[in-house]
Amino acid sequence: MTTFDQILPAAREVLEKHSEFVASVDWLVINRDLNGRVRFIVPEAVETNEEQRKQLVAVYRVFGERIVPHAYPPESGLLYEAGLEQVCQDAAHYPLEGFAKIWVVDRLATEGNWSQIAPEAAGAPRIVFFSIKGGVGRSTALAACAWKFAQLGKKVLVLDLDLESPGLSSSLLPSERQPAYGIVDWLVEDLVDNADSMLDDMIARSTLSHDGEICVIPAHGDNPGEYIAKLGRVWMPKIQDGGARESWSGRLQRLLRKLEERLKPDIVLIDSRAGIDEVASSCVTDLGANLVLLFALAGTQTWNGYRMLFDHWRRGRVAECIRERLQIVAALVPELEPAIYLADLREHAYDLFIETLYDEIPPPVEGGKDRQGVERWSFDLADELAPHMPWIVEWHRGFAALHSLHGRLVSVGDDEIRNVFGDLIGRILRFLDWGNGYPRVSDGGAF
Ligand SMILES: Nc1ncnc2c1ncn2[C@@H]1O[C@H](COP(=O)(O)OP(=O)(O)OP(=O)(O)O)[C@@H](O)[C@H]1O
Numbered sequence: 001m002t003t004f005d006q007i008l009p010a011a012r013e014v015l016e017k018h019s020e021f022v023a024s025v026d027w028l029v030i031n032r033d034l035n036g037r038v039r040f041i042v043p044e045a046v047e048t049n050e051e052q053r054k055q056l057v058a059v060y061r062v063f064g065e066r067i068v069p070h071a072y073p074p075e076s077g078l079l080y081e082a083g084l085e086q087v088c089q090d091a092a093h094y095p096l097e098g099f100a101k102i103w104v105v106d107r108l109a110t111e112g113n114w115s116q117i118a119p120e121a122a123g124a125p126r127i128v129f130f131s132i133k134g135g136v137g138r139s140t141a142l143a144a145c146a147w148k149f150a151q152l153g154k155k156v157l158v159l160d161l162d163l164e165s166p167g168l169s170s171s172l173l174p175s176e177r178q179p180a181y182g183i184v185d186w187l188v189e190d191l192v193d194n195a196d197s198m199l200d201d202m203i204a205r206s207t208l209s210h211d212g213e214i215c216v217i218p219a220h221g222d223n224p225g226e227y228i229a230k231l232g233r234v235w236m237p238k239i240q241d242g243g244a245r246e247s248w249s250g251r252l253q254r255l256l257r258k259l260e261e262r263l264k265p266d267i268v269l270i271d272s273r274a275g276i277d278e279v280a281s282s283c284v285t286d287l288g289a290n291l292v293l294l295f296a297l298a299g300t301q302t303w304n305g306y307r308m309l310f311d312h313w314r315r316g317r318v319a320e321c322i323r324e325r326l327q328i329v330a331a332l333v334p335e336l337e338p339a340i341y342l343a344d345l346r347e348h349a350y351d352l353f354i355e356t357l358y359d360e361i362p363p364p365v366e367g368g369k370d371r372q373g374v375e376r377w378s379f380d381l382a383d384e385l386a387p388h389m390p391w392i393v394e395w396h397r398g399f400a401a402l403h404s405l406h407g408r409l410v411s412v413g414d415d416e417i418r419n420v421f422g423d424l425i426g427r428i429l430r431f432l433d434w435g436n437g438y439p440r441v442s443d444g445g446a447f
């Protein structure tokens with residue numbers, strides 16, 4: 001049976017066999033439409049060149065036979081367009097592995113596009129808290145980081161972007177401090193140019209702020225209103241007056257820029273949705289994150305999930321744009337035999353990175369030298385600074401199944417935060433150049 005996954009291998013095989021034709025065209029797009037059917041799109045010049053057109057029809061016929069249910073009849077499977085840029089516009093696209101002039105364009109039913117990676121933001125550092133599985137203590141860890149950074153006198157901007165399952169804001173705010181509006185309201189009102197007047201009414205100041213400040217932007221306001229009806233519209237792109245299309249995640253980036261201009265934070269913490277989801281894709285790839293924390297529990301579900309994502313980046317040839325910002329976090333490390341647990345997690349994380357995102361290191365030639373002398377991005381299993389080396393959050397009964405995290409954080413002490421989240425927070429502090437760590441009380445050091 002021929003399925004979707006055979007489309008690209010078949011394309012590579014067929015196009016390799018017709019290398020003369022491939023060499024003769026300026027570019028060729030393998031366009032996978034919403035139903036997973038494939039057309040070839042080529043420059044208009046090919047249509048008027050009798051010989052080239054004949055060859056194109058022949059190549060598409062052979063390819064179509066290979067992927068039958070995913071192909072069109074040859075007469076409707078070919079399209080001619082003026083420029084490659086127009087064809088790729090607003091769609092996920094990447095070069096076909098092994099070919100310089102051939103592009104894969106994916107028309108997706110979702111707005112999520114994991115294969116386009118925005119460059120790192122230049123202003124306050126942005127840290128995204130992501131996990132492939134839910135319920136791993138991501139939001140709690142984010143709240144603990146916000147608590148600590150505020151204690152250090154920093155101004156922290158927190159965005160609850162877990163729009164489908166919001167909750168972070170209630171852990172940082174008492175109910176009477178919830179603002180009138182949230183991110184979902186802004187995204188919906190923006191569609192009718194009515195959003196900017198609500199900006200001040202979607203910022204709440206947390207009472208947990210100590211010497212600094214925690215500004216929380218919740219997913220919804222104190223009265224969520226018709227939340228589901230609004231949520232179903234946040235993904236809408238906006239068509240500007242001149243006809244230009246701004247994707248929903250472009251709108252979200254605009255919101256973040258406005259909030260940063262208004263609040264001038266020292267750091268932005270973003271609570272992403274878990275899993276391979278549209279909002280998560282925006283948080284991880286579109287918001288210019290400087291650091292993406294990948295929370296992980298031991299187990300095949302975690303590694304299979306991250307592998308799908310990393311493979312996608314590798315295939316889309318964007319691994320290099322994102323990999324240096326990734327960091328594995330060992331979530332909820334059990335009290336019992338933590339060293340064994342962490343060693344297992346580290347090994348799985350290492351296997352994943354080495355098979356997908358680290359550069360291959362060619363075997364040394366005699367004399368121990370690298371053959372090409374090229375710098376390669378790869379790490380040893382035991383390298384403390386490697387992204388696969390987990391930053392640790394301990395499981396602690398004091399944070400398990402809490403009725404109210406806010407209530408807990410009101411009375412929490414520095415030692416408690418340090419003992420559970422100290423490794424994670426200390427490593428973030430080092431990443432930011434804000435300090436030299438945050439060791440556990442039992443490890444002796446004071447921050
Ligand atoms: N360090 C910890 N030790 C023990 N329990 C914890 C810890 N951190 C969080 N928890 C508990 O684990 C549960 C999930 O935590 P949290 O909501 O922070 O996870 P999440 O990854 O944000 O979940 P979701 O995917 O639903 O947003 C909660 O009941 C919380 O009290």
Ligand SMILES: [Mg+2]
Pocket residue numbers: 138139140162167168271
């Ligand atoms: Mg959460």
